[in-house]
């Protein structure tokens with residue numbers, strides 16, 4: 233059978249006046265219909281560039297990408313746009329239209345295709361049911377938790393009946409329990425609709441939970457590929473072993489006891505944010521500013537007197553000076569914070 237996705241000798245060089253970055257080097261891949269294919273690797277390995285080459289958002293410098301045997305490099309712009317509707321994508325930060333209601337976010341790709349509004353909304357309602365959010369049709373994205381936003385993004389991605397779903401770090405901004413429920417939804421979609429899924433991630437637990445096949449990318453090259461079971465049980469190269477075995481200890485969400493132990497040992501603060509404050513850029517900027525990682529131990533949204541109130545619990549570094557700086561920074565951003573003494577449920 234013809235592969236759904238075929239990547240042949242693909243290289244990608246980003247050229248600038250001062251330097252050239254060889255992001256991909258002679259990549260060869262075959263992904264069959266119905267597979268859940270994980271692309272894993274360290275930061276900067278080339279994962280995002282590779283996945284963006286699969287729908288020609290990024291044009292390879294050399295080589296070709298074939299979707300169901302059709303070479304994307306040989307299509308006209310118009311043909312390429314049409315072909316792209318067969319390939320949907322979801323992202324780490326959801327990319328929802330914040331000014332539109334949930335239902336209109338989902339209907340949007342259909343409206344763009346020229347489907348009548350009533351029909352598009354009807355299909356959006358069905359999709360909301362598929363992702364378990366029928367009661368949120370008229371909510372705005374800001375009123376949803378991260379997991380719910382990703383469900384909306386998944387429903388929107390499915391609106392155009394794609395053959396392929398590309399997921400770029402789709403669970404990286406979510407807490408462990410939410411990650412698990414989103415992965416279960418992706419698995420269900422793969423099973424029910426036969427959609428081929430490509431997942432980019434640096435989280436090995438994600439791959440272990442749902443991927444059937446894996447490719448490991450290192451410095452722009454694929455160093456190993458095969459079935460998930462084979463690669464995870466018998467990683468051949470040193471890099472693959474580091475990546476797979478090195479992270480086993482970190483897989484908190486598969487082991488409740490380990491998670492509990494970790495929570496008990498960590499200093500924690502609770503951040504409360506109103507519907508108007510976006511916490512994601514604040515956290516990302518904070519990590520960059522202080523050059524230190526923080527753990528999102530819990531994140532969700534509650535309806536308090538009709539107003540969406542979000543709560544996030546962060547595990548912060550033990551260094552007291554860094555803790556003070558972090559707290560001052562969050563206060564400066566206008567967020568309410570408090571120390572958490574008890575265990576996180």
Ligand SMILES: Nc1ncnc2c1ncn2[C@@H]1O[C@H](COP(=O)(O)OP(=O)(O)OP(=O)(O)O)[C@@H](O)[C@H]1O
Nearest residue numbers: 246253255273274275276277278279280281282434
């Ligand atoms: N538009 C661009 N212009 C120049 N260099 C780029 C561009 N996009 C990516 N790169 C470079 O290509 C390399 C691969 O980047 P890419 O984003 O694909 O890696 P990644 O594995 O997805 O990393 P991460 O997990 O951190 O997102 C990096 O060295 C990056 O700096």
